[in-house]
Amino acid sequence: MAKLLEVNNLKTYFFTEEGVVRAVNGVTWDLSEGETLALVGESGCGKSVTAMSILRLIPNPPGRIVDGQILFEGKDLLKVDDAEMRSIRGNRIAMVFQEPMTSLNPVLTIGQQIRESIELHLGLDGEASTARAVELLELVGISEAAGRVNDYPHQFSGGMRQRVMIAMALSCNPKLLIADEPTTALDVTIQAQVLEIMARLATEFGTAVLIITHNLGVVARYADRVNVMYAGEIVETGTATDIFKRPRHPYTIGLMASVPRLDATERIRLTTIEGQPPLLIQEIPGCSFRPRCDWAVDKCDTDHPGLEEKEPGHFARCWRNPLVDAKTQVVTAASAAN
């Protein structure tokens, strides 16, 4: 598959009064056409900043992309001018935000808001753009769409608003859809509706999806590949099966064990990751997970681990190389690097 998006050594920093916050600190990853990639991690790990950097929506000041490349269809998005960026945003790359309540304009009808990008990017007008808006609403499963284009956001429920957001995002047949916590604010039955629609449309139109979420169940169901982020870095990357079945970074291992499973019949004590993520304001010389890691050795204090290929296509950033036994779930460190 051809590479649609390549992010190389992206660094997005925020220059605050307290100091420099290294929100995204040198991440490198790529996304192929039609693929679904998940970015997972706890709040503040840099997931959303990564997405906002791709769309160049980082508020400046205080934020700035200080280094790196974002190649989209071979073109570096960090080098194009504002006018060209506007022609890409909402057109070739679309975004679905977390809050369906606040990301729609309350004083414009649903139809007006969907038509905005159609008219801007596709050059349709009048009846043609209204017809396209109705078609999109039908696509995302809004019944009586022809009548509802003239309704205002407050007349829609949360799940319907999120589907409207998806309709808007898909209006120009984007190559890349970025969904930042698209279902976090929704109930589970509505979450299932919305995600099924997103997955079906991605398959039908060959859209690549970057999904940002902290819900590991959603990742297990929809993602082809997973990037686990911690303290502004990717600490592990691989296929969904790699990450869930054979995690190789202590943080990923801890994350998997700390989530109760819906299909667990016995109540076992949850494993916790003690402590808090580090403040990104200080430069961390060694491994950023060091203070919370059970496996750390002296080397982890001083040397920053690189992303190392543990098996084909499966990378982790760890000196100790832990392994989880598939049957017993016991973790052993494969290398006593010191």
Added chain:
Amino acid sequence: MATMQTQSKNIYTSTVKHGETLLDVQGLKMYFPVTAGTFIQKKVADVRAVDDLQFKVTKGETLGLVGESGCGKSTTGRAVLQLYRPTAGSVNFGGTELTTLKGDELRRFRRRMQMIFQDPFSSLNPRMSVEQIIGEPLAIHGLYKGPERAERIQYILQAVGLNPAFARRFPHEFSGGQRQRIGIGRALAAEPEFIVCDEPVSALDVSIQAQVINLLGDLQEQFGLTYLFIAHDLAVVRHISDRVAVMYLGKMMELAESNELYQNPLHPYTKALLSAVPITDPELERQRERIILTGDVPSPLRPPPGCVFNTRCPIAVDECRERIPEWREVEPNHFVACHRV
């Protein structure tokens, strides 16, 4: 002597023993009036937030309460604690009917029933130090006077896993997980028997969530607590609860022991709800069949006639649109409200 006082002082003796019914709720209804009119407010309708619930909670157990937003699970918790005075029904707590209690009598019972809130940011007063927050219930109920109070606060801080040296700090100096521990400490301070946990971990990141879940389990064991655990995360509820009740639009749909409910759900809504939650295992998850419910939850202002779930139910028949299904025990300790089961 000092250590004795900080542990258990037996302020009262509960007559309810472990394993006996502590809370008995019958026919609980909580309606909120909707009014209209500029000068003269007239009641035009009722929001039926909770409509005819019955359940019991045994001393020492955790009853989980699940359902989607607006189903009335939080209202149930508050009506049980008499934070809302129920429209109808009875709430019997350890042999005393709470719905008819007033003033001082009710306040005395409030000490035995506490609540842990969802949002660790807005549920703590930013102008009060941790010491004041945890000390407030003690002051209200006149417990642990003088130097004993400071000792009690230190003891509580330790019990919830906070450094006692932080007693003089303010909520903004703590992370979300730590704040939730302060909220738990406040609930524990006056030695309650029964705690309503209203979405206590929903606002927390997964690794912090696990810490708080484990803490709630440890405290339950240590102090013999009884929980009503309200949450929308079905995996968390299964993990922590002995029995689980499923609510939809103000009604209880199903109630059974955790494993029984999750392995053998009988109500079509429970089945759909469970199938909608993805499992954290990519191979298993992609083979699972899921029931996607169409449409949204109807307004509790105008609940549909008959079974409230009939508008979204995949197996509804005419009877479901006409007659409200009764709450029946179809298997021992497995209750369900559905004509089709």
